[in-house]
Structure formats: structure tokens, C-alpha cells
Amino acid sequence: MSTTEQPDAAGIAYREVTDSMGRMYRVGESDREILGYSRKLMVYLPWVAMMAISVFEYAYGSAEDVLSSAHGWTQSNTFWILSVWTFFQAGVSFPTGWMREKGILTARRAMLTGSVLALLGFLAISHFHNVWLAIVGFGVLGGAGSGFVYSTCINMVGKWFPEKRGGKTGFVNGGFAYGSLPFIFIFNFAFDTSNYKTVLDLIGVFVLVVVALCGWFFKDPPKNWWPAEVDPLKYAQANKKTARSLAKNPPATKQYTPIEALKTGQLPLIWVLLVITAGVSIFGISFQVPFAKDVGFGPLVAANSAGILSVVNGVGRGVVGWLSDLWGRKTALIFVILVLGFSQWGILWAGNMNNEALFLIFAFFSGFGGGAFYPMFASLTPDYFGENNNATNYGIAYSGKVVSGLFGGGIGSMVIDRWGYDGAYTTAGVISLVAAGLALFLRNPGYPRGSRKIEPNPQPISREVV
Template structure:
């Protein structure tokens, strides 16, 4: 048995960006990088029920604990607040090396379990806010940030479809629990169902996360030439429509471009619309006279389309460009809000189901687009931190979409709330036209792609055992 050290070299493109080439995914992982798609996907499905299925348990939790109905919406808002709030610090810890991907996933699994235990056994609503809102939300944030950024690092040459696929698990993974919480859970069995759900989903997160591993900084797939045209037409088209970032931007550099703050604002608005739909669709459907089963079906279809749409939209953005795709998605998301309200107000069940699916598609598609776009604009090395900054807008959008949304409904009615949401979505489509990859300052531009000055083939840190 001998051990061979695979070599790598660093090359520099015309913009001065460094690429580490020569190592394969198997050299680093010991297996195909597709594992870093399937495992994050499983973990994302496991944490999705906390957001997408939670309001399906609204009536049971309110009856069992004696909570006022508004607490359910504010609990979801607090959960979303902490899920988004940890994105930046978690990314900072991950990129600095102080928190490994495996450790982040273990924390996520433990916190997820605490969230379900709080819903089942909290003696009062305060402990529900602490257990589910704080610990459960923060845990989901650790898992979400780790999974989304992991797949982008392993597929830097064609990240849209893969990122969308992993991101999609965050929605349709909740579908079984929407039906369980709506159709089978009541005050006589809610503690057992919530406990079993928490143990199952936390275990999936922990076991999947145990195998997580990041690639080296600046890593690029060995079979794709970062300085020349790819022989694979799919990769060539994706890189032409969404070229790699011109440099690896630090968070402060990304903020100073002005593009990242604009992305933050657009995601704040669109994520708020998505969370508003998640929180309000069930009570709106019931108030419009639809049976509980129909409302559960509509919510399930919304989650399914929300999730599958993320994968499809990622693939589309690889072919036609992220910004162009995002413009269409914002228009669809905004128009869907008008359709949901119109269909409910006239009592049309088929139209209500269709509008719910369209709304779910638009609401889900925004997240993988922003995740991939952040890496396209600012690079992969600091993507966990940079996307954490963009994603932190959900801190506000969660409270606005769920909490403030319920206030608007209480005072002005569903009609005003859905009209406001739809108008904001359409406005975001026009704002998105101003998003573009930042240009390098003249002082940082280079002219000739080359090997990194002074560098040569070097031994990689990973080793490969050969017979």
C-alpha cells in the first residue's frame, strides 16, 4: 500500500481571480461530490416542517396550550427572525474555520429537537418563544446556511440547478407533516406526535451533517478549465450567462459595491411576501369557507411547488441568467397574491389551488436565485458570510410577513393585505433590473490569464491511497 499526493496549482484569470485546480472531488472527499448535494438536501427537508407545516398545527396548539391565535403568527415570525439572524455570524464562523460544517449541523440537529419539545411541553407561551422561536429558529439557520453554501462550493461551475435542488428540500420536505398536523394531530396526541417528529428530523440532520466537508479555498473542478471554454455545452452556457465573480470579495468589499445592499432589500420584500403567504393562506382559506382538507391540500401544493420550483428555477437561471430569471419570478410572485385573494373571495376552489401553487413557485424560487447570485457576484470563498448578509434581510421580512401581516389583516382585512403584498412583488421586479456583477476598480484589473506569480505545482492536503 502506497500513498500518492495529488498535486494542484493556482492559476489567475484576467481579473486577478485565483483558481485552485488539479484535485478531483474524490481526492478531497474520498467519494463523488454528488454526496454534497444529496446530504444537504436531506437535511433541508428535515428542517422545513418548522416553517412550512407550523401554521397547520395552529388550531391544535392554540387549544392545547390556551394560546391566543396571534401567538401562532408571532411564534413563526420569531422563528424566522432567528433563522435568518444567525446566517451572518454562522457564515463568519464557518469561513474563519472556527466552526466546521459538521459542528454546525450537530448544533442544528440539537436545536431543532429543542424546538419541537418546546411546542409539545412548554408550560406557557414564553417558553415556546424561547424553545421554538429562539433555539429552533437558530438551529434551522445553522442548517440552512451550511447546506446552501456547501453545494455552491462543490459546484462553482454550474451552481444554479444544484443550489435550487438542495434549497427545494426546505419546502416540500414539510408536506407529510402538513397532513399529519392538519388531519391527525389533536389535543389528545399532540405531545407524542411532536416529540416523535422532533426526534426523527433532528436525527436526519445530525446523521447527514456528520459527513459534511468543505473543499479547499479557491477549489475548482479538475475537469473544467477556468480560463478557457468548456467542452461541455451545459457548463459553457452556464458560465457564459453567469460568469464567475471577478474576485473573491470580502463582506465589507461586497457591501461597498452597493449591489449587496440592493440584493438585501429585494430579498427582504420578496421573502416577506413568501412568509405572509405561508402564515395567512390557511386562515384565509378557512375564512373563505373552504374545508380544512382543501386548505391543507392547498398548503401542501404550495409547499411542493415551492420546493420543486426552486430546483427548476435554478436550472433555468443556469441557461438564461440569474437576474433575468429573478425579474420574472418577482412578477409571478406579485401577481399570484392578487390571484389568491380573488380566487378566495369568489369561492373558486380550483382557482384557489392554482393560485396557491403559483404563489408557492414564486415564493420559493427567490432563495436559490439569491444564493447562486451572491456567489456569482462575490465569489465562493466568503459566500457563507456574504450570503449570510443578504439572507439576514429575512430577520425583518419574517416579522413583517407573519407578525405585521396579521396586524394588517386584523385592521384592514385580507383584501388590503394581499393587494399590498402583490404590489410590492411587482415593484421588486423593476428594482431587480439594477442588479449586476460588480466591476473591479481599475487598480485591481489585470490583463493576462496566467499561473499565479511565483507559484508552482504543490502537494495537496488531501491524500489518495493506492494499491
């Protein structure tokens, strides 16, 4: 068995190891040799950047009334602005991933571009009374900027932590929700038609600075990179936490191209599941505060329900990411979808009973279920299809949110206009249960169909040096 080593362009020695299924791993290079610092920074910096851009989606609902009064917009106008934002935030994920993996767009450049576009988004809703200009500025430019940042941050974590990505991805993803908490309270208690321009302009500058500073340090690992301290062919001998995570969520059997991933049928299934679950989540984000106000709850309850939703939404992503390392991604995903569905009925029930305490309790569960599925999809995709093309493969999966934004926000508003909150919340709960049923068909392609246990540590057929 050969053990010869060869240096890369930077003079760092590495080996390429191939297991019995043909999966190649590049081993021998430490994170510090590649980055100059610990890969942990590739968790904390994406996390901070995600918190900065969370204001777009999770705090927007709390600003809608003031925006409507200041610009003369209808409720439908403000909902469609968010829907267009969602469309572009998710829609740029695939082209961003494709450009990154083709070498056209570096991670740093994607973050810097996103930071500038985010600023333009806030300037648009601050200074433009014309709703179409607001849609172009906040919806198109702000959405695209947020998408650049979101997709880059999520894929950065998956690439640098292939052996224990669940908890790390959930932690970073959580910042996209609870990072909005300060802005939710600003919009509810210190935001009105006399100061809205100043507040929005300052928020835009804040997002620009934070995202640009974080993105400056972003760098992808080499293709096929695997941490030097974990033998990919003997991962059962790794520390207990890592070995358990890899046993429940074994590495992909190969590095699937987007076409190959689509042909497995699993990537299209992940896309459909994300469409449904994200649609219900966006519906909850968009209408929970208006529903609270509609049933007569005061502004404090409305603000607290939005705050609870964003905090638990974010914390839940980290918790479920950690649980998925223990239970497996599929089991954790089904659990989250069920919580999301039942909580929609609970919110409706509590609102109709005019019970504020019960409303906040179900807002807690809705927030938990409404965000925790995102890191599951972000982790499932490289688990099933590998890391090398993950930015593109996950871009395809995450593009399902394009459709979700349409029926979760804009179409959700139409359903409420026609059937009221009772019909809308009931429907949201039902389609969540349908998604949970579909999730039962998820499986890691390349492993035997229907097998109850995936055999760990496939033996090497070659241990070659490049």
C-alpha cells in the same frame, strides 16, 4: 508558462491559476481525492437535511389551531412564535458563516449543533403552555438550529459546484419546502389535542437523527477550489451544459470580502430584494390556510392549498435554478418575483369568488414564486462575490429574512386585523412589483457597467504554481 505542481497537506498536487482580472483558481484536485467520494453527495445530503428541517416553517401553519387549543394561545401568539423563529433562523446565518470561514465552526459541528437545537424547539411547543417559553424554545433555539442547518447546506453546494451552481442550489433549496408535505397532512388529519405531545416529540427526534447523520459527512473544499475537469480559463471548451451556464453566469472577478461586497452596492441591493420577496412569501405561508378557512373552504382544500404551496415552492426552486443556468440569474429572478406578486392578487380574487379550483391554481403559482427566489439569491451571491467568503456574504444577504419575518408574519397579522385580507393581499402584490423593478439594477461587480455581454474566458496573465 510554468506547470510545476506542489502537493497540499494531504499530498494531493494542485496548481493556482490567475486570470487577467486577478481571480485565482485552485485546480488539479478532484472531489474524490479531497472527500473520498463524489461531490454529488454534497448535493444529496444537504437536500435530505433541508427536507427534515422544512417542518418548522412550511408545516407550522397547519398545526396552529391545535397548538392554540392545547395551550390556550391566541392566533397572534402562534404567529409571533413563527415570526421569532424566522428572525433567529435568518439571523444566525451571518455569524454561522463568519465562524465557519474563520475556522471556529466546522460544517459538521454546525449541523450537529443545529440538530440538537431543532429537537429542543419541538419539545418546547410540545410541553410548554407558557407562550414565552414556547417563543424561547421553538422561536429562539429552534430558529437558531434551523439557521445553522440551512446556511450550512446552502453554502456547501455553492462551494462544491462553482461551475454550475444554479440547478444544484435550487434542488437542495427545494427540499426546504416540499419536505414538509408529509407533516402538513399529519397536522391536518392526524394531529389533535389528545396526541399532540407524542406527535411533536417524535418529529423532533426524527429531525435530530436525520440532520445529524447527514451533517456527519459534511466537509468544505479548499479555498479557491475549482473542479479539475473544467479549465477555468477555457470554460467555453467544457461540455455544452457547463459552458452555457458559465457564459450566462460568469465567475466573480475576485474573492470579495464582506466589506468589499457591501461597498459594491450590489450586496445591499440583494439584501433589500430578499427582505421584500421573502416578506411576501412568509405572508403567503402564514395566511393562506387561515384565509382558505375564513372564506369557507373545507379542511381538505385548506390542506391541499398548503400542500400545493409547499410542493410547488420546493419544485419551483429546482426548476428556476435550472432555468437560471439557461437565462441568467437576474432574468430568472425578475420572472419569479413577478409570478409571486400577481399570484397574491389571484389568491384574493379566487377566495372572494369562493372558487375552490381557482384558489388552488393560484396557490400553485404563489408556491412557485414564493420559494424560487431563494436559490437565485443563494447563487447570485457567489456569482458576484466568489466562493471563499460566501458563507459570510450570503449570511449578510439572507439576514434580510429577519426583517421579512417581522412584516410577513407578525405585522401581516396586524394588517389583516386592521384592513382585512383584501388590504393585506393587495399590498403584498404591489410591493412584489416594486421588488421586480429594483431587481433591474442588479449587475455583476467588476465587469464593465452597462455592458450587454460579458466576455468569456479571460486570458491568463499568469499560471503559477504554489
